[in-house]
Amino acid sequence: MAYAEKVYKVRNGRQTKQYTWRARYKEPDGTWGSEPGFPTKKLAKDWGDQQEAAIREGRWVDPELSRTKFGSFVTEWMEAQKPRGRTTMNRWERLETHILPKWRDTPLIALNWFDVEAWARVLALTVARSTVRDCVQLMSRIVNGAVDKRYLTVNPLAGRRLTGLPADIAVKKADEDQVAEPETVLQLARRLGPVYGLHVVTVAWTGVRWEELAGLHRRNALLERKQKHDGGTFTCPIIRVDKDEGALAEYTVRTDEGKRRAYRGLEPPKNAKSARDVDVPPFLAELLEKHLADWPHDFVFTTKTGKWWWRSYWFEVLRPAADGRDERKPGRGRPACPEWKPLASGLTTRDLRHTHDSWQEQIGVAPVLGYEQMGHKYPGIKGTYRHPTPSMRKQRLRGLQRLYERAMRNLGWESIWESAPPNIS
Template sequence: MGYGEKRGDWYRGRYWIAPGVLRTVEDADGNTIRFTTKREAAKAANDLEAEVRKGTWKDTKAEKETFGSYVNRWYEAQDLAASTMQNYKRHIEEHLLPEFEDKAVADIQRTDIDTWEKKEKPLYAASSVKTWRGTLHLILSDAVDEGLRDSNPATKRRGRGKRAGRSRNRAPEKVVTDALGILLIAERASLLSGRDDEFVATVLKGYTGLRWGEIVGLEPKFARPEKVRVEWQLYELDSGELHHCPPKDDSYRDIDVPEWLSSLYLGHIARTKPKPCACHGRAHVFSGYGVANDSARRSGVKLVDVARHAGVSTGTVSNVLNRPDAVAEATRAKVESAIAELGYVRGASVGETAAHWRRNGYATWLFQPAATGWYPKKAPYEPHPVPLSADSWPGVPVRGRNASGRAEACWLPIARGLTPHGLRHTHKTVLEELGTPPKLMDERMGHEDGSVQARYTHITKGMRKRLMDGLTEQWEESLAARLALSPRSRVPTLDALLSVRR
């Protein structure tokens, strides 16, 4: 039997078309009819229910717009940051369309969404499923505003149909490290790359909490004495394009840095003299690691050219670069002379170096091996320890043919499970440990606190100085601990720092 349902200051008619399936009384255009009294709404609903029983009722919703059609024009109407548009597109194409594409927007029920969510949860992280449901909620909210349906079925009802307790929201805690961990990981990453960029960048990230895109997009003019200005980021899209855009949530900010840290990155800039990249026309503090696309076909001195010029094998040249003590002095001198004459640059021997780091490449081949001592699984290779020669601590990565067979040692893990973003969590943890006021923490991290307490709290010079002193003390302690492990380092920048302490 039909009935009237109150909706604010009006009523809508509701009637049954099948067991468990309710419909709303609508006009010819599919819009809900708003009745002034409950009696009128119930009468209209009963009339339509009578048509259902007679078999003369027509399902007008069968001709309504499908989710697939609506979401396409919804997406086209958005004008958001490239990163947000990319995320929406991924959510829609990979998770929402496979389930809802052919359903009419007006027919999607809460139970349909809950069933879809149950299917997704065993396959993906709970936080990811929550994000996709949030996107669906946003889309259907706009559909409600357009009058395509009366309510949003993706709205979460607290405590309904869910197991009680907090365990369902549990997720693995983010791995963090300490000051010595930052230093050791930075040294290992630099040994893996064969240059200082990774050492300086890892230390800078660990002591400022810069986001990945912010450190990749850092320009020399914003790396200032005792301060780093966050003005831009390079955000990597799924297409591989690095998009030059404002920092996340427009979190423009100045980050105070201790004198020793500004000396570290300013010295790096002076040594490397960054040049504008071809893709953005801007100079950046840190350059990429690895070769640019198609660079193998470009001209340049290669390892084999050095071997031919010196009259030795490529294996001997590799030993001179990686294990010089294993090569006879006369042979080593001959190879080094060939390297100097030909202008061979290690790391660029197979082509032009890429202008910027790639998130996946950096994490896979530099950061994760440095933090865990293992290269991760990457087809066709299985996980395996970083092969090392043991001629100097902490070891030098062995490269080339049969590297594992020639290895004498491997690294122990420093922080198993740590990611580059984990250094941002590490920095926030250090700020808490040093008793940093919340207002100053939010400023450094690029977070915003809209509470009344935040409005009445202000940052003073004394707060900044105490934080810089605390970070400097941690750095000095980590250097002292590293010096106790070994007085020298194969990383030139770190070796210079250790020599001062010696």
């Protein structure tokens, strides 16, 4: 049975006549808990009765736990998560750069939507809206963890929507800057040469993610799809994104000593739908077959020495080919390089993936097949009832082949690469 007791104030080491009331209540383990600071006996006793009622109903939260600092609980929550390594790195980046400087010392019980939304509006003045939303969503997930761990009874951030954000400071690319013409992709591939240029062509004509292509082992390249169709068998070459080791991961990990080190290795792809077989059009299958016949390394798309790409290194290779470069005279151990005019300034591998999905729409690919090939989940109940058929696959492959053939005719080329590949160093 809860009760209240007087707590006399002490000044200069001596008890005064002033006092407040402290609530006393039985905790689940039978010990007596307490909460000081009530102005009246009734308020203290009522509060204690409420705690005992919550304990009997199984919804009690220890007031001490609810006062845990947000930063302290973040460490506990992050240690309990097991996402992909890059996801962990991205979360820590959001936490350390934006969230913890503001909220590290805030008790969990003091978090409220009014303050979080006001902070988000200020943050949006310096970073992109997508970053602001990521930060607030991450905070909400962490506070959900606090509710699940019985540190809080409710999450004050759950289900709330950010409003009144200022104009986004991030500059969004125009549509034409995110979708390349087939002729442009082939010109870019010619500049890069048959080793690196094939990487660009494969992304544009398959939509495979950068990390999936960088982690593609030759045992998963040019496998064969077989399906019953029209009284016979439909077959086509495929690239397989392996469900266990289908993506090259590159991120920063934290050691037990609190230090950071770079990690690069194979991991499962982004999600369950990302593990898939991607149909390859005939011209690309022929190019890949020739490439693999001469390629001495286990992984299909690597540096010329067979090492996995660093994203930053691939960026250095792609940028001058897409953005252009000045003529370079020969120097110490460095050959001359001709001038390159810009082909597609700012183009990224992600833009090539946008390009592929836009091409799918252009050639009329059935949505359920388009989603599958991109590694996306088809939305709604139709994602359960609709499935790609061989006829859909044949139509898609014919459309992609025609894009290539028309671009080659427009360029007046018989092959993408000339006999002597250009120097890209």
